[in-house]
Amino acid sequence: xxxxxxxxxxxxxxxxxxxxxxxFGVSSGLGLFPLTFDWAQIAYIGSPxxxxxxxxxxxxxxxxxxxxxxxxxxxxxxxLYSSFMPILSSAVFDxxxxxxxxxRILTSDFLFDREAYENYSRVYLPIAYVLSxxxxxxxxxxxxxxxxxxxxxxxxxxxxxxxxxxxxxNKTEYGPAGQTDSDLFDNTASQSSTNNSxxxxxxxxxSKEDEDVHNRLMRHYEDAPMSWYLVTLLVCLGVGMFVVAxxxxxxxxxxxxxLALSITGILFIPVGIVMAITNQQSSLYLISQxxxxxxxxxxxxxxxxxxxxxxxxxxxxxxxSSDLKLGHYMKIPPKILFKVxxxxxxxxxxxxxxxxxxxxxxxxxxxxxxxxxxxxxxxAKVHFNGSxxxxxxxxxHFFGTGALYRQLIWAFLIxxxxxxxxxxxxxxxxxxxxxxxxxxxxxxxxxxxxxxxxLNFSVWALVCYIFNFVIRRRAPAWWGKYTMxxxxxxxxxxxxxxxxxxxxxxxxxxxxxxxxxxxxxDVYKQGCDWKACSYRSVAPGEHFGPGPPRx
Numbered sequence: 001x002x003x004x005x006x007x008x009x010x011x012x013x014x015x016x017x018x019x020x021x022x023x024f025g026v027s028s029g030l031g032l033f034p035l036t037f038d039w040a041q042i043a044y045i046g047s048p049x050x051x052x053x054x055x056x057x058x059x060x061x062x063x064x065x066x067x068x069x070x071x072x073x074x075x076x077x078x079x080l081y082s083s084f085m086p087i088l089s090s091a092v093f094d095x096x097x098x099x100x101x102x103x104r105i106l107t108s109d110f111l112f113d114r115e116a117y118e119n120y121s122r123v124y125l126p127i128a129y130v131l132s133x134x135x136x137x138x139x140x141x142x143x144x145x146x147x148x149x150x151x152x153x154x155x156x157x158x159x160x161x162x163x164x165x166x167x168x169x170n171k172t173e174y175g176p177a178g179q180t181d182s183d184l185f186d187n188t189a190s191q192s193s194t195n196n197s198x199x200x201x202x203x204x205x206x207s208k209e210d211e212d213v214h215n216r217l218m219r220h221y222e223d224a225p226m227s228w229y230l231v232t233l234l235v236c237l238g239v240g241m242f243v244v245a246x247x248x249x250x251x252x253x254x255x256x257x258x259l260a261l262s263i264t265g266i267l268f269i270p271v272g273i274v275m276a277i278t279n280q281q282s283s284l285y286l287i288s289q290x291x292x293x294x295x296x297x298x299x300x301x302x303x304x305x306x307x308x309x310x311x312x313x314x315x316x317x318x319x320x321s322s323d324l325k326l327g328h329y330m331k332i333p334p335k336i337l338f339k340v341x342x343x344x345x346x347x348x349x350x351x352x353x354x355x356x357x358x359x360x361x362x363x364x365x366x367x368x369x370x371x372x373x374x375x376x377x378x379x380a381k382v383h384f385n386g387s388x389x390x391x392x393x394x395x396x397h398f399f400g401t402g403a404l405y406r407q408l409i410w411a412f413l414i415x416x417x418x419x420x421x422x423x424x425x426x427x428x429x430x431x432x433x434x435x436x437x438x439x440x441x442x443x444x445x446x447x448x449x450x451x452x453x454x455l456n457f458s459v460w461a462l463v464c465y466i467f468n469f470v471i472r473r474r475a476p477a478w479w480g481k482y483t484m485x486x487x488x489x490x491x492x493x494x495x496x497x498x499x500x501x502x503x504x505x506x507x508x509x510x511x512x513x514x515x516x517x518x519x520x521x522d523v524y525k526q527g528c529d530w531k532a533c534s535y536r537s538v539a540p541g542e543h544f545g546p547g548p549p550r551x
Contacts, residue, residue, distance in 0.1 A: 005038035006524035015527025018535055022087045023072065025529030029088065030067055030128075031454030034462050039490045044456040045448050046279065048464035049487035053472075054436040055278035056464035062442040063457045066131050067449065075127045076535065080404060082127035084544045086532040089129070090381045090450040092388065094121035095543040097534060102388050110251075112298030112392045122404065122545060123393055132449050134408045136286040138415030139444030143282050146419035146440050147270035155269060214329055224338040232342070237261070240309065251302035256292070260310035263288065268317055274440050275318050282444045285311045285386070293390035303391025304383065373506050378451030404546065415443060 010024040010033050011017075024033045026041075036042060048056065074080070075087050084097045092100045105117040125133075147155070237257075244252045267284055275281045288310035292303040320341065327337040359366055359375075367377035389398060398405045418439045426434035446457070472479045524530060538544055 003520045003524050005036060005041055006530075007036045008524060008529050009033070009035070011527050011529045012523055015529075018528050018533045021528035021533060022075070022535065026453060026455040027524075027529045028086045028532035029454065029529055030071065031456070031458045032068065034455060034458035036455060036459055039494050041456060042459050042463055043491065043494075044452055045445070045460055047487045047491060048460045049467050049483050051279045051464055051468070053464055053468040055280055055438065055441055056461050056468070058278075058436075058438050058442040059280065059445045059457065060461040062135070062446050063454070063461070066135060066446065067128065067454055067457075071127050071131055074131075078536065080127065080130060081124060081544050082130070083534065083536040084538055085124060085126045085534050087127055087535070088450060088453060089126045089532055090378050090385070091126075092129070092385050093124045093126070095124065095538075095545045096121070097538045097544070100124075100388070102392065105392065106300075110301055112300075112394070114298075117393065121543075123389060123398075124545065125405070128449055130405065130408070132447060133286065133405075134411040135443045136283065136447045137408060137411035138418070139282060139440050139447065140284075140287050140415065141412045142415035142419050142439040142443055143267070143270050143274065145416050146422075146438070147273060149419050149423035151273050155273075214331075217331060218328060218334075221333040222335060224334045228338060244305070249301065250305050251296065251299040252305045256296070256302065256306055257309055259291070259295075260288065260306050261313060263291065263310050264313045264317070268314060271314055272318055272321060274438070274444075275322075278438055278441045280441045280445050281315065281318060282440050283311065283447050284314045285447065289386050289390040290395055293395040296391075297394035297396070298392060300387040300391035304387045307383070307386070382451050415439065 006026050008024060008026040008029070011021050011026075011029070014020045022029050025031070026036070042048065071087065075082050078084075085093045094100050100121070100123055104120050105113050107113050240257050241254050244250050244257050245254050263284065267287075271282045271284065285307065288307045289303060291310075292306035296302045296306075323341060324334075324337060327334070363372060363375050365371040366375050367380060369376060371377075389395075397403060399409050400406065422434055422437050422439060426437075429435075448456070467479065467483055471483075
């Protein structure tokens with residue numbers, strides 16, 4: 001019953017009311033009524049049961065301030081001509097309020113046709129899209145200054161220890177453990193209490209004392225040699241260099257690949273720290289788009305490939321680190337874990353490419369509004385729009401002198417200044433409140449909008465509050481025993497149910513399924529929320545905006 005997933009009951013009472021759809025809609029609205037019965041909607045940005053409540057509170061604070069207060073004010077004031085478009089959409093629009101037809105500004109070689117662009121229209125963004133870009137700008141600069149202020153000393157000491165071989169002197173050879181596991185726990189606890197009683201700062205001078213019980217137990221296994229990682233890097237880098245060098249369709253020169261991996265390498269530690277503490281990943285998506293857009297303007301394919309190597313390398317690297325951490329806690333030998341990860345990566349590459357090509361050949365209208373069973377590719381659409389904005393048209397047309405969205409670059413300054421101020425307040429405060437304010441999370445998490453909607457964030461934060469705040473305080477034993485298991489069960493059940501539904505009902509294309517309609521399958525599509533109505537309309541033959549673009 002799709003209506004239980006898109007449970008926009010408020011809009012059902014007034015389906016043609018644009019304001020109600022804007023504020024309470026779950027498809028193209030801000031989701032002010034956080035209710036759904038679909039775990040896929042609740043966990044769209046990740047399981048709320050795995051996120052600390054203080055981190056979810058940062059996300060909810062950003063949602064309320066930016067998307068629930070600032071966005072409606074700007075939208076109904078028609079700032080940036082936003083009232084002529086839906087308040088929230090994954091699409092970009094032309095000056096008639098229609099979805100932008102990118103084919104009109106591309107040559108046969110998929111390069112930017114400036115004359116066609118000037119004769120067609122500027123690219124206009126819905127207000128939620130605009131604010132999402134502003135938040136991503138702020139998140140990028142906030143990530144750097146937040147890491148420097150709150151974790152700079154620790155990074156410096158750990159880096160110095162790594163290069164000076166501080167851990168090798170304390171590493172023991174394999175042999176029978178001289179203590180039982182309980183003794184290790186007891187000794188670690190006593191060392192921790194001793195350290196905390198003598199100083200308020202973490203110790204960096206004695207790696208053996210810093211180790212917890214998991215590290216001490218894992219020292220009995222041999223680490224995966226660094227040469228394994230270097231060989232993997234060289235092989236993958238060689239394949240990537242071959243592709244961009246000998247396939248001109250990529251439009252990306254070889255040095256572009258090296259630049260993408262360099263950006264990932266520089267920002268990987270800050271991204272990993274934020275992910276480890278908050279379970280929210282800071283995205284390099286926008287900085288990679290901007291970099292490629294300025295260096296290779298008018299080349300959309302080059303922009304997409306650069307973003308893939310930069311952003312996806314960071315995201316997959318964090319997930320790989322997460323898997324290594326899980327294996328560390330489960331006491332899996334590092335060499336075995338490395339081999340399993342490499343094998344799984346190779347299998348997934350072949351599988352995903354095969355499934356993708358199969359879908360293109362067997363799902364009519366895929367990635368279009370007319371696609372069967374809502375195979376509309378919302379995430380891919382956002383990726384495509386980004387390559388259009390920054391790769392084809394270019395950042396200068398959006399943020400250059402006299403550009404419509406130039407004011408968004410001030411978000412970089414706001415993001416850079418914010419964390420030092422929070423850090424100073426945390427040092428002077430007698431409570432722990434200010435140390436829980438994490439601006440990279442508050443700004444960066446909302447980069448999921450679009451394709452995510454206000455509902456995905458609001459109901460996610462609500463579930464996190466119920467489990468990780470209310471239940472954790474009132475029934476800590478139940479919470480500690482069942483919460484993580486429940487999250488895994490819901491995720492697994494969702495994946496299994498999707499497979500069953502697809503292969504039993506969707507893939508065979510039964511006629512009775514296609515013609516089966518009743519209230520629960522149609523009610524959520526009858527109104528402005530599903531149709532993404534705009535607050536203002538453009539009369540036939542008229543245009544909005546400052547006029548045609550000029551170089």
